[in-house]
Amino acid sequence: MPYSKYQGPSSEWTDFIHTTSLPVPSPSSASQTPEQLRAATNTARLQASEEDLQITGLRDKVSWQDHCILTRDYENILARVYKPKNMPLETLLPVYLYFHGGGYIFGTLDTEDASCCRIVAASPTPGVIVVNVNYRHTPEFKHPTQFNDAWDSFQWLSMHITSLGGDPNQVVIGGISAGAGLAASIVLRENTRLQQSQTLAKLNIRGQLLCIPWLVHPDRHPLATNQNASLKQNxxxxxxxMSLLKLFTDLLSIKDPADPLFNVALAAEGSLKGMPRATFLIAGQDLLRDDGLLYADRLGKIG
Known part of the structure; x- marks a missing residue:
């Protein structure tokens, strides 16, 4: 099994958990409804974000504004656009299109404020713009709503990027966990579209950032039966x-586990040619470890 060597835990993780409280409690109570579980988790995530903003003084370095995105089913979702304060008026900045994690059930615009502000504040001058999309969540909204919202937000950005102060030739798409799956699906879909059409890209995707990405349906994972696979080890x-990953999957009500939208890491080899560069952040002691490593290997072999 090629990926079990990354299992861990690393010494850094061991030191971390001995000195730091995890900001999100383990959401494993069988007595809670999905809605109650979501409310409790989002409250904890929001509190952690607010504390981070206060401690770091990020509000003094970053400004933000909310925008409405009209979806294909004529609903509105929100995107929060973060910019450096005192941003040069005539300078178009690189844009990072970001999708939060949380199994398609957790997360809000507000829970991501500290993370998005930190990216803006830490970027070298003249800076970067972060677009944080609040796609719709389970249990109210089933698959493929989340993937449709992600694509619709990419289309919205292509129409409005310059008015936001962004450079259409410098776009990076990324996210965490479920959000990384949404980001990867956009990049793959756009790459496939460009392969099949003669039109020019409205946005030049320079890269994708996939942090602990969820890229394969658990029932379709090619490594799932191996005892050293991450789905077994972790x-x-x-x-x-696994109990929580199963809950996430069940709430999506995916009719076909082989749905290509939910299996980006298993995409046809031809559709991966010409893909923009990808950066992966992967945790060894994580159920989704092999999702990211499998996709990274496939992209690396194609070059």
Missing amino acids: TDAPVLP
Whole structure:
């Protein structure tokens, strides 16, 4: 099994958990409804974000504004656009289109404020713009609503990027966990579209950032039966045990586990040619470890 060598835990993680409280409690109570679980988790994430903003003084360095995105089913979702304060008026900045994690059920615009502000504040002059999309969540909205919202937000950005002060030739798309799956689906879909058409890209995707990405349906994972696969080794992993991943999957009500939207890491080889560069952040002691490593290997072999 090629990926079990990354299992861990690393010494850095061991030191971390001995000195730091995880900001999100383990959401494993069988007595809670999905809605109650979401409310409790989002409250904890929001509190952690607010504390981070206050401690770091990020509000003094970053400004933000909310925008409405009209979806294909004529609903509105929100995107929060973060910019450096005192941004040069005539300078078009690189744009990072970001999707939060949380199994398609957790996360809000507000829970991501600290993370998005930190990216803006830490970027070298003249800076970067972050677009944080609040796609719709389960249990109210089933698959493929989340993927449709992500694509619709990419289309919205292509129409409005310059008015936001962004450079259409410098776009990076990324996210965390479920959000990384949404980001990867956009990049793959746009790459396939460009392969099949003669039109020019409205946005030049320079790269994708996939952090602990969820890229394969658990029932379709090619490594799932191997005892050294991450789905076996990390069944009781902290933060994301198998019981929680199953809940996430069940709430999506995916009719076909082989749906290509939900299996980006298994995409046809031809559709991966010409893909923009990808950066992966992967945790060894994580159920989704092999999703990211499998996709990284496939992209690396194609070049």
